[in-house]
Amino acid sequence: MYRRSFRRSPGSASVSKRRPGLSGKMFFVAGAKNTASVGGNERRSIYQKFREVDLLDKKKTVTALKPGEDRAILLGLGMIFSSVMMYFVLGITILRSYAESAWTEEGVCVVLNSTVTSDMNCSYNCGSDCWRVSKYPCLQVYVNVNNTGRVCRLSHNEETQDASSECFYVPRCQKDSGQMHSVIMNISERLKAQRQVPCYYDPSEQRETVLLTRLYDHGVVFHSLMWPSCIFLGGLLIIVLVKLTQYLSRLCEEIGKLKR
Structure with a gap:
């Protein structure tokens, strides 16, 4: 009887030897991917938290600025109304006497x-x-x-x-x-x-x-009209500045949305 000797081919031995290392490498790559995904999720969550805080701060700022802008506009309108009333009073007193003087x-x-x-x-x-x-x-x-x-x-x-x-x-x-x-x-x-x-x-x-x-000469008329004119221009300037601030704020928000 002939004895059959079974010999392992070199390829099979090398494959068997390489399997433990290959599995380790696959585990390492999979672990790295999981770690990267976890880190990305953490970064996203941190970014979202900062984003929410930023939006909350902006909302608080807008909420705080809104009543101030309303009060400023009311102040400007009040100054304009007061100057118009002063013009009316001066018109029926000083200006009338000045115009009717011979x-x-x-x-x-x-x-x-x-x-x-x-x-x-x-x-x-x-x-x-x-x-x-x-x-x-x-x-x-x-x-x-x-x-x-x-x-x-x-x-x-x-x-x-x-x-x-x-x-x-x-x-x-x-x-x-x-x-x-x-x-x-x-x-x-x-x-x-x-x-x-x-x-x-x-x-x-x-x-x-x-x-x-x-x-009521020229000097008296000039000084009497100067103060109502200053009040009128001051109220108008306040309203214009508030409206300009609101316009610039909206423009900055639109530019920020476009950049995102």
């Missing part, structure tokens, strides 16, 4: 005569439902307007002209008539000493009197 031209008046003609009666308040009579001297001043030979009577302002068509100045009525007399005499001496004074006259020459001063 003494619009400014010139130079030469004092010709300044004398006290007579005593005028006035009444002053001495208590509740109590009025008493006092007297003040009536000062009449005549001037030559712009050296044109036109002689006119000089009055202090529009109120004096309305109160008395004859006297230059009407003092505040009081019990002590001697004090009023001294005030009028001081005014007369000053006019005589100056000789030439600035005055306002009617260019149409319909008024026979000229004014030493005007209640």
Whole structure:
């Protein structure tokens, strides 16, 4: 009988020897893939948490800014409304008196005569439902307007002209008539000493009197309109800045969405 010897081929031996290493490598690759997937999931979860926190902060910021923007707009609208009301009040008082005044031209008046003609009666308040009579001297001043030979009577302002068509100045009525007399005499001496004074006259020459001063001249009108104008522009600027901030915020959000 022949003995059969079975010999293992080299290929089979090498395959059997390589199997443990191959399985180890496959385990290592699979473990690495699992670890990478776990790390990626952790990174994604961390990113999502940061993203949620960022969105929450943005929502809180928007929620906090919204009432502030509303208050700023209300403040601007309130300032504009207040300035319009001030314009209305000034329009029926100062601007109306300024526009209706006939003494619009400014010139130079030469004092010709300044004398006290007579005593005028006035009444002053001495208590509740109590009025008493006092007297003040009536000062009449005549001037030559712009050296044109036109002689006119000089009055202090529009109120004096309305109160008395004859006297230059009407003092505040009081019990002590001697004090009023001294005030009028001081005014007369000053006019005589100056000789030439600035005055306002009617260019149409319909008024026979000229004014030493005007209640509402160009300077008064400018300063009275300056403050309402500043308030109006301030309120308008606040509204424009708030609207511009909102527009830029929306523009940044749209740009951020496009980049994502």
